[in-house]
Amino acid sequence: MQMLKIKLLLLLSVVCNLLYAQTGNVENIQKSVLKEYTYQELEKKFYETKPEDVKSKRDIAKYYLQKAKEEKDEVQIAEAYVMLHVDESLPNALKYLDSLQTITKNSKEIYYPARTYLLRGNLYFKSDNLQAALNNYVLGLKYAKEKGYKRQIAMAEISIAYLKNYIGKHAETAKTLRYYLYNADYMNESEHTILKLNLADAYIEINKMDSAYILIQDGLLAAKKSKNVYAYHQNLGLLGYYNLKLKKYNVAIENLQKCKNFFFTASYPSKRNQNYTLLNLGKAYAGLQESDKAIENFAKIDSMVLKTNYVFPELREVYTYLIDYYKEKKDKEKQLYYVERFLDVDKVLDTRFRYISRELPRRYDTPNLLQEKESITKELKQRKIFLYIVLGALLIVLLLFINFYFKYKNAEKKYRKIAQDLIQSVNENKKQPEVEIQKEEVVPDIVLPQNIENTEDKATKTISEDITQSILKELDAFENKEQFLNRGITLGTLAKKVKTNSKYLSEVINTHKGKNFAAYLNDLRIDYAISRLARDRRFRSYKIPFIAEELGYNNEQAFTLAFKKRTGTPLSIYLKEIEKTVSAANDNPEVL
Structure with missing residues (x-):
């Protein structure tokens, strides 16, 4: 209900913390007593x-x-001015x-x-000057955004939402x-409670009744637990509005009558709470066709307005009902x-409505949309850059793959x-002659003599012919x-087999075979x-x-390498x- 929105908005102010408690009382406080307190203690006593108790x-x-x-x-000094403005007349x-x-x-x-x-x-x-309120909220939001103060941004956004x-x-x-209720961890418990109350009211307005009911019940339980009578009746009034919307008129009247008794006898009355309680109570009686009781509540609203x-906007319904009744x-x-009376009130409401309807989009919605547009444009630009980077990387990978593929194909063709x-x-050659071996790479580990004649001469000097x-x-x-197929052959074991020593055998293999012992043995096997x-x-x-074992190798990898x-x-x-080749020969014997 509107009464709750406006009342609770005042309580949500970020810096002045106008969350009035229902306990604590300070009588005429003497300066001698106040001297004993620090600034923090004075501030706490003020808000408690x-x-x-205006004088205290x-x-x-x-x-x-x-x-x-x-x-x-x-x-x-600044904090003192904040405290002094509380509960003062508007000019002061x-x-x-x-x-x-x-x-x-x-x-x-x-x-x-x-x-x-x-x-x-x-x-x-608070003084119902919504035009001036909007102007100041927009300016407050502007400066809060410039400083990047999330808490003030939230309060300004919430105020504008109302x-x-x-x-x-x-x-x-x-x-x-809803956003600030679930995404503002910098708000305290009381502020979250107030947000829930106002969100429940908004849910009722857009017919999200189940969501509203859950929040109202949470509010009632929390108020009972904290023994906050004022908050309890705020939630109870909202429950009455909820039942009114569901056309449960008798239940709504029961809820609202309790609120009426409380708000009209409270030590700190609120004209908003009083007016909206009477409004919904009158509408509930009207729903039951109890016109006299409805008129009683509506007429009282008119006297309070005077x-x-x-x-407030719903006054149009009040005066329409009164006019039709009489x-x-x-x-x-x-x-x-x-x-x-209707014409007078409607003129005021129309002026307010037209101003807020015109200025809100111009001063709040449009700048927000422009900012959102800029943010989206920036994000899209970053996405585009990222996309280009990804595409570039994929292109490089593709080129590398293509290069690798063709290299592989060329190598495969060569192989x-x-x-x-x-x-x-x-x-x-059926008699297994020395096969002319194709080399992909330089023959490894083969030390060829630079001058065969000199090497042979040297060998001859060392070993007799x-x-x-x-x-x-x-x-x-x-x-x-084919003894080279035996496993475990070494230079030493072969030297014993050919009845010589390792040195002689190594020199002969290097000189006459053109390779070292390991290459000589591998080549024979391969x-x-x-x-x-x-x-x-x-x-x-x-x-x-x-096959590797048959050829004398210790393992498959040694053989394939x-x-x-x-x-x-x-x-x-x-x-x-x-x-x-074998398959082709079977299909066509002339191939071989």
């Missing part, structure tokens, strides 16, 4: 004092100001806030100058309140009276050609008997594998580890090419 509150605030001026503490309160603005003109505090504008906005809202609610933009109000000049009763005098040449060489020929003969037997794999279908059907090193093509491609 009941609102109706004013005494505290005046002493606070006196103490701050004597100590020339501008920060505390505005003067104190003007003083606040002057003293904080050069303040480095993050909450100035936004604080002054928000407090001034609350004053105007103005939106005033002109019927209930969904937008609910959106703002005394306080407090008007028209039906054929009471021309009262009908005319309420027509005139297949080497394999085909090896197979052809084996098929052309007879010994050399004897060793070569033994090596021929070693090769012909040359054997090349020939046998091409000719022996059963042998190549074995698993690679078994040695094969690639010797031939220049991987073992897998060589085997595939053999199968292709």
Whole structure:
């Protein structure tokens, strides 16, 4: 209900913390007593004092100001002006806030100058000057955003949301309140409680009744737990409005009658709470067709409006009902009276509505949309840059992949050609001659003499010709008997086999075979594998580890690496090419 929105808005002010407690009472406080308190203690005592104990509150605030001026503490002087403006008449309160603005003109505090504008906005809202309230809230929001003070931004946004609610933009109000209820961890428990109450009211306006009911029940339970009678009746009044919207008129009347008894006898009455309680109570009686009781409540609202000049949008419903009632009763005098009252109130409401309807979009919605547009544009630009980076990276990866693919294909083509040449060489020579090996890379680990003649001369000097020929003969037997396939062969074991020493054997192999012992042994084994794999279908059907073991290798990896090193093509491609050749030969015997 509107009464709650406006009342609670005042309580939500970020810096003045106008959350009036229902306990605590300060009688006429003497300066001698106040001297015993610090600034913090004085401020706490001020806000804990009941609102109706105006004199005590004013005494505290005046002493606070006196103490701050004597100590020339501008920060505390500012706080004194904030306290002094509370519960003052509008002209006096505005003067104190003007003083606040002057003293904080050069303040480095993050909450100035936004604080002054928000407090001034609350004053105007309280006095029903919504135009001035809007202007100050917008300015407060502007300065709060400049300083980046989230708490003040939230309060300004919430205050403006209530103005939106005033002109019927209930969904937008609910959106703002819901956001700050669940995303403002810098608000205290009391402020969250107030937000829940106002959000529940907004939910009722947009017919989200289940959501509203949950929040109302939470509010009632919290008020009972804290023994906050005022907050309890605020939630109870909202529950009455909830039942009114559901056309549970008897339940609504029960709720609202309790609120009426409380708000009209409270020590700190609120004209807003009183008016809206009477309004909803009258509408509930009207729903039950109890016109006399409805008129009783509506007429009382009119008398209160005359005394306080407090008007609100729903007054149109009140005067329409009054006019129709007395028209039906054929009471021309009262009908005319309420027509005139309606015209007066409608003029005020229309002026307010048109101003708020015009200025809110111009001064708040449009700047927000422009800011949102700028934010979205910036985000899209960043996304576009990120997209370009990603696309660039993907392009580089694609190019690398393509490059790798073609290199792989070229290498595969080269490997297949080497394999085909090896197979052809084996098929052309059935007696397994020395196969001309294709090299992909430089033959590793082979130390070729720069001058064969000089090397041979040196070897001859070291080893006699007879010994050399004897060793070569033994090596021929070693090769012909395929003893190189035995596992665990070393230079030492082979030297014993050929009846010489390791040094002689190594020199002969290096000189006459053109390679070291390890290369000599590997080449014999791989040359054997090349020939046998091409000719022996059963042998190549074995698993690679078994073939490696048959060739004298300790493991599969040693064999495959040695094969690639010797031939220049991987073992897998060589085997595939053999199968292709055999398959082609079976289809066409003339191929071989």
